[in-house]
Amino acid sequence: MGLYIGLDIGTTSTKAFLYDEKGGIRGGSQQAYPLLVPEAGRAEQRPDELLDAVIEAIRGAMQDAGARADEISAVGISAAMHSVMAVDSEGKPLTPLITWADNRSLGQANDLRRNGEAGRLYRATGTPVHPMSPLTKLLWLRSREPELFKRAAKFISFKEYLLYRLFGRYAIDVSLASATGMLDLNTLDWNESALRLTGLSPERLGEIVPITERFSGMDRTLAGRMGLRPETPWIAGASDGALANVGVGALERGETAVTIGTSGAVRSFAEHPSTDIGGRTFxxxxxxxxxxxxxxxxxxxxxxxxxxxxxxIGEGESADLKEKEALNRIMQLADSVPPGSEGLLFLPYLSGERAPYWNADARGTYFGATLHHGRAHFGRATMEGVLFAVRTVYDALTQHDVSNRSLLASGGFAKSETWTQMLADLSGTRVIVPDTYEASAFGAASVAMLADGAIGDLSEVKERIGILRTHEPDPQRFGTYERYYSLFKRVYDQLEPVFPEIAQLQRGTGVNHEDESEEGEAKHTVPEK
Incomplete structure (x- = not known):
């Protein structure tokens, strides 16, 4: 029985895990690196730093498992979405890796909205126009660095850079390509309007391949550093978001994955492509x-x-030493406060918001505070506010589909029984916490198993996933939350017209409010019980 490596290339670390064909973890390793935010709105990474992290993570996982090179059947790749970088004709980086968290293309995104192009692009590509998307980043780069833009041979994601260094091919899986804002949903090829806007030909972008595409003939030096044979096949894999769904078993209609790490996401698989009339979802x-x-x-x-x-955490105290104690205390305090935090609401938009509002100017707000409210109320209101925001995405996702049966929880929040029960009560839906460890990595390994013939369909992954616990919604708490949720949305609607004004004032002070977001990890660790 062979072993499969699930490689998960995230925002601040790369993780590699070895799985047997039954989904059991045999070993793993993690390598961290910084997200570089030298100024407001800018968020970059060094591509060769990520490449070194991939090599070290795989080498570490091999050593942790005590695995031999000839035991590895294949490597599957999960990667964060929306990154882009320029390379020259020899494959050398001309720019840092510009990540999803980089907001410098806000002006280009706003221009596309004003001229009506945003709606047409969304319907054609399925990606809402937003500074996260490589499409707007390319427009920004073309405007700010015209000579560099002309000189660049290719504009690629980090996964493409990795595959080029390992196998000499610039290839992007259809899942990551779809998140660029440039892939046509009908043809699954580069969209003509997006190419026209950016001034690029298809040759200056990567080769689009299916998620099961195999790569062989690895660079011998890099293979040796990882402890792998050059003949070991690598499988293209997909985005971290899609593979997180695979990793928790949310594969069929009616199964929705809710991931809350540093940020959050709500995702379901559908049998056919579908865009939202209001442009709220991808x-x-x-x-x-x-x-x-x-x-x-x-x-x-x-x-x-x-x-x-x-x-x-007290002034002068070590955040690392005190964090676990403080988190446990917050969970205990939250349990002492009734649902709704006795009339205290929190709009959690500390770093703007994407779905369903796609409003980079949204700001965090506590509403309804009185002298009665204390630390416990504010702690619970913060937790509830995050879940109210998640529910706005969930509602947009399920508005036209009433088949949803359950929510499958993953990410750091899933380790807290208090928070996952709160999600069940607030959504009125059963919440299942799978026992999957590192969902995106397991999803990547599962795609590798599919490509290698170890499984016949991804639905077989469910047989390899157990249930850690299940939460049923409490009808009385759900009724209470319905009233607060209605108010939460109305408060947002009332504040939406004034958010741009306060955001503009904050930008004038040089305060950075928009450098941390996304469905993977960012600069902070994830709360856990």
Missing amino acids: CYAFEPDRWLIGGPTNNGGIALRWYLEKFV
Whole structure:
């Protein structure tokens, strides 16, 4: 029985895990690196630093498992979405890796909205026009660095850079390509309007391949550093979001994955592509009969971490030493406050918001505070506010589909029984917490198993996933939350017209409010019980 490596290339670390064919973990390793934010709105990484992390993570996982090179059947790749970089004709980077968290293309995104192009692009590609998307980043780069833009041979994601260094091919899986804002949902080729806007030919972008594409003939030096044979096949894999759904078993209609790490996301697979009339959700390609529909929210565990750092951990105390103690205390305090935090609401938009509002100017707000409210109320309200934001995405996702049966929880929040029960009560839906460890990595390994013939369909992955616990919604609490949720949405609607004004004032002070968001990890660790 062979072993499969699930490689998960995230925002601040790369993880590699070895799985047997039954899904059991045999070993793993993680390598961290920084997200570089030298100024407001800018968020980059060094591509060769990520490449070194991939090599070290795989080498570490091999050593941890005590595995031999000839035991590895294949490597599957999961990677964060929306990154882009320029390379020259020899494959050398001309720019840093510009990540999803980089907001410097906000002006280009706004221009596309004003001239009506945004709606047409969304319907054609399934990607909402937003500074996260490589499309707007390319427009920004073309405007700001015209000579560099002309000189660049290719504009690629980090996964393409990795595959080029390992195998000499610039290839991007259809899942990641779909998240660029440039892949046509109908043809699964580069969209003509996107090419026209950016001034690029298809030759200056990567080769689009299916998620099961095999790569062989690895660079011998890099293979040796990882402890792998050059003949070991690598499988293209997909985005971290899509593979997280695979990793928790949310593969069929009626099964929705809720991931809350630093930020959050709500995602379901559908049999056919579908865009939202209001442009609230994304639609990304995956397999011919599986399309990923959903939306990311910027403010997940980062909001609770912010509350901890600003209002719970004492001045001068070590955040690392005190964090676990403070988190446990918040969970205990939250349990002492009734649902709705006795009339205290929190809009968690500390770093703007993506789905369903796609409003980079949205800001965090506590509403309804009185002299009666104390630390416990604010802690619970912060947790509830994150879940209210998640529910706005969930509602947009399920508005036209009433078949949803359950929510499958993953990410740091899934380790807290308090928070996952709160999600069940607030959504009125059963919440299942699978026992899957590192969902995106397991999803990547599962695609490798599919490509290698170890499984016949991804639906077989469910047989390899157990249930850690299940939460049923409490009808009385759900009724209470319905009233607060209605008010939560109305407060947002009332504040939406004034958010741009306060955001503009904040930008004038040089304060950075928009450098941390996304459905993977960012600069902070994820709260856990």
